[in-house]
Amino acid sequence: MAEGTIRGWSGRRRSRVGARANALYIAPIPLLFTAFGQDPAGLALDLAAFFTLMAAAWMTREGLRAEDAYAAREAARRPALPRKLLGAGLTGIGLALAGLPLVGGAIILAILGIALHIGAFGIDPLRNKHPEGAPAWQAERVAAAVDEAEAHLAEMRAAIVRTGDRTLLVRIDRFADTARGLFRRVERDPRDLPQARRWLGVYLLGARDAARKYVDLSHKQDNGAARVEFMALLDDLEDGFARRTEVMLLDDRSDLDIEIDVLRERLAREGVGTGMKGD
Structure with missing residues (x-):
C-alpha cells in the first residue's frame, strides 16, 4: 500500500x-x-x-x-x-x-x-484488508491499483511543493480529495475496478507529468499562462473523477432496480405480494 x-x-x-x-x-x-x-x-x-x-x-x-x-x-x-x-x-x-x-x-x-x-x-497492521465479501485476489488488484494512484498524487504534490505556490498546493489537495472519492468507491466494490482503471492509472499519470512540466516552466520564467492552463487541467480532471464516481453510484442503483424487478416477478409467479411499490 x-x-x-x-x-x-x-x-x-x-x-x-x-x-x-x-x-x-x-x-x-x-x-x-x-x-x-x-x-x-x-x-x-x-x-x-x-x-x-x-x-x-x-x-x-x-x-x-x-x-x-x-x-x-x-x-x-x-x-x-x-x-x-x-x-x-x-x-x-x-x-x-x-x-x-x-x-x-x-x-x-x-x-x-x-x-x-x-x-x-501498538504494533503494525499484520493483515491485508479486504472489503467484506470480496475475493482476496480481487481486493489485492484494487489495493495495487490504488497504491499506484496514491503514488501519482504524492508525486504531483511533491512537484508543486517545489514552486512555493500555496494557493496551487491547496488546489492540488482539493483535487486529491475528489480523486480519493473514486478510490474509496472502488475499494468498497472491487468489481468497479475495470471501469475506473484508466482514471487510477493513465489519467493520474498524465496529471503527474503535467505537474512536473509546469514546475519546470515556472522555474525558468514567470509563466502565468502555464499556471492558468494547469489549473484548467485540474478542473477538468476533478470534474471527471466526480462524474465517474457518480456514474458508478447510479449503476449500482440500476443494478438494484433490476434485482427488485426480478424478485417481484418471481414472487408474483408464486402468488406472493411483495408489499413493494407497484405491486
Missing part, C-alpha cells in the same frame, strides 16, 4: 501522529548533556544511545503515518516494513546503551522500553 500520509482528505480519521510521537524526539535530549561530562567510553555510549533513540522516534512516527493510511482505506495491503515494531526494538537498544556499562540494568531498561513502546503505540 501507499504508506505515506494521506493529506487533505476530508474523510480521514484523526491522525495518531501527535504529541506522544513527538515526545519520543524530546526524551533522548538529556543524553546530550550527560555525554560530554564523561570519559570517552561514556561519551560514545551516550551519543550512540541518543542517535538510536532518535532513529526509533522517526521509525515510530513513520509507522503511525502508515497505519493512518491503512486505516483510512477500505482495501489495503499491510505495511511492507513493520516500522512501529522496529521503533520498539530501536527504543530497547537505545535504552540498553544508556544503561551500560551496568549489564543487568541495561537489559531491564531494554525490556521495559520495548514493552512500554508497544503498550503506547
